[in-house]
Structure formats: C-alpha cells, structure tokens
Amino acid sequence: MKDRVLLAIDIGNTNLTLGAFDWRAEERLREHWRLATHREQTSDEVAITLRALFDAASLPPDEITDVIISSVVPPLLPIWERVCTKLFDRPPLVVGPGIRTGMPVLYENPREVGADRIVNAVAAYELHGGPIVAVDFGTATTFDCVSGAGEYLGGAIFPGIHISMEALFERASMLHRVEIARPKSVIGKTTTGSLQSGLLYGYAGMVDSMVTRIRDELGEDTRCIATGGLAQRIASESRCIERVEPFLTLEGLRILFEKNRPERKEAT
Numbered sequence: 001m002k003d004r005v006l007l008a009i010d011i012g013n014t015n016l017t018l019g020a021f022d023w024r025a026e027e028r029l030r031e032h033w034r035l036a037t038h039r040e041q042t043s044d045e046v047a048i049t050l051r052a053l054f055d056a057a058s059l060p061p062d063e064i065t066d067v068i069i070s071s072v073v074p075p076l077l078p079i080w081e082r083v084c085t086k087l088f089d090r091p092p093l094v095v096g097p098g099i100r101t102g103m104p105v106l107y108e109n110p111r112e113v114g115a116d117r118i119v120n121a122v123a124a125y126e127l128h129g130g131p132i133v134a135v136d137f138g139t140a141t142t143f144d145c146v147s148g149a150g151e152y153l154g155g156a157i158f159p160g161i162h163i164s165m166e167a168l169f170e171r172a173s174m175l176h177r178v179e180i181a182r183p184k185s186v187i188g189k190t191t192t193g194s195l196q197s198g199l200l201y202g203y204a205g206m207v208d209s210m211v212t213r214i215r216d217e218l219g220e221d222t223r224c225i226a227t228g229g230l231a232q233r234i235a236s237e238s239r240c241i242e243r244v245e246p247f248l249t250l251e252g253l254r255i256l257f258e259k260n261r262p263e264r265k266e267a268t
Contacts, residue, residue: 123252
C-alpha cells in the first residue's frame with residue numbers, strides 16, 4: 001500500500017507556508033517551507049515552485065497522497081487548487097464553510113473569521129486544551145481565544161509589526177528601517193536603539209496587556225501560545241507567552257484534514 005504524505009498549504013498575505021506530513025511516523029512534519037506571497041503568480045509559476053521545492057527535498061510529487069489548503073488571499077486560492085489537482089491528481093481539501101472542525105464558532109458572523117484564525121484555534125486547543133489564546137505574529141497580529149469547552153470565542157486584531165514599521169517610515173522622513181532586535185537598553189540612546197525599543201518592548205507590552213485583559217474575561221488559568229515569524233523574538237520579552245509553536249498553522253491543517261478524511265466521514 002502506498003505511503004501517505006499530506007501536503008498542508010497556508011496562503012497568507014505576506015508569506016506562504018507549506019509542510020509535508022509523513023503519516024508513517026506519527027504524522028511527523030517531514031519537510032516545511034516558507035515563501036513570500038506573490039499575488040500575481042500564475043499557475044505555471046506555482047507548479048514550477050512546487051516542483052523545485054520537492055526536488056530539493058528529494059520528495060517526488062507522486063508521494064503526495066493528500067492536500068489541504070487554507071487561504072486569506074482569495075485570488076490565489078483557485079490557482080493553487082488547479083495546480084494541486086493537476087500535479088497530485090486529486091483536488092485539495094479547502095478550509096472554509098462546511099469543513100468539519102469540531103469547534104463551535106461563536107462569532108456573530110462565522111464567515112467573517114479568517115481561515116488561518118480557525119486553523120490556529122483548532123491546533124491550539126487540540127495540542128494544549130483550553131481555555132487558551134493563540135497569538136499569531138503575521139501581517140496582522142491576531143489573538144484567537146478558545147474556551148475551556150473548545151468553543152471559538154473570537155479575539156483581537158492588531159496591525160503587524162512590519163506593517164506598523166513600514167507605515168512609520170513612510171510618514172517620518174527622518175526615520176529609517178531597523179532590524180527588530182533587542183537594543184542595549186529600553187531607553188534608547190540612538191534613533192536605531194529607540195526604534196528597536198519601541199518595536200520590541202512595545203509589542204511585547206501590548207501582548208502582555210491584551211492577554212491580561214483576556215484572562216480577566218476567560219480566567220487566570222487561560223494559557224497563551226504564540227506562532228508566526230517574530231513569535232520567538234517577542235516571546236523572549238513577554239511575561240504572558242508560555243510557549244512558541246512555530247508550526248501551529250501547519251499542525252492545525254493536519255488536524256483538520258484528519259477530521260475530514262473520507263474514511264473517517266464514512267465511519268461516522
């Protein structure tokens with residue numbers, strides 16, 4: 001019988017993340033890739049990119065037996081769906097209305113919730129239980145809250161660190177781009193140090209303040225985990241982030257695929 005390899009694809013506004021899970025090894029993440037999102041990509045470019053990634057990883061496309069996609073960039077979704085269907089000879093499972101999540105969504109309009117937020121919430125609850133808040137440092141910094149009963153409650157959305165930094169530099173001609181790194185002191189003695197202090201400690205303080213307020217509503221036992229490109233850096237300065245899960249979204253896609261496998265649906 002052919003070994004099963006799941007390709008999980010998360011299409012974000014800034015980055016596109018892919019992971020290949022090997023079902024033989026307790027659903028181990030075998031390979032993972034992080035690419036820049038290009039909204040003008042054609043289906044041919046997507047196919048070339050995928051083949052190049054698989055070649056570099058010595059992972060033949062015919063080893064991929066299942067595909068799941070979540071996307072917050074609507075124009076790219078049909079392109080990736082077509083390419084995956086052609087390349088892997090089967091349509092991907094797409095995270096959206098009608099997918100089985102096992103998590104009641106208590107948003108006033110559930111269709112407004114981004115696919116990535118639901119994926120993160122499912123992964124956070126499945127991996128760590130609840131109540132829990134998952135903080136994702138992406139194009140936007142999002143807080144997604146899950147109750148102790150496993151209900152998606154909602155959360156908060158902030159401009160992402162890079163978005164805020166770019167907006168500042170566009171409006172303030174005397175300021176320049178800096179690396180987001182720990183400065184020598186909180187009180188900056190240079191423009192670079194002052195910017196780094198504001199970006200790093202400011203965002204860490206924002207996270208701590210938000211999580212504290214969320215715990216006031218959900219309870220002091222509410223856990224806090226983080227994911228996203230800058231999660232580790234912010235977590236190192238945060239008092240509330242307990243754990244960084246760098247592949248939280250990919251793990252969430254794996255969990256959702258498992259909940260929606262055809263053989264599981266037939267069994268239930």
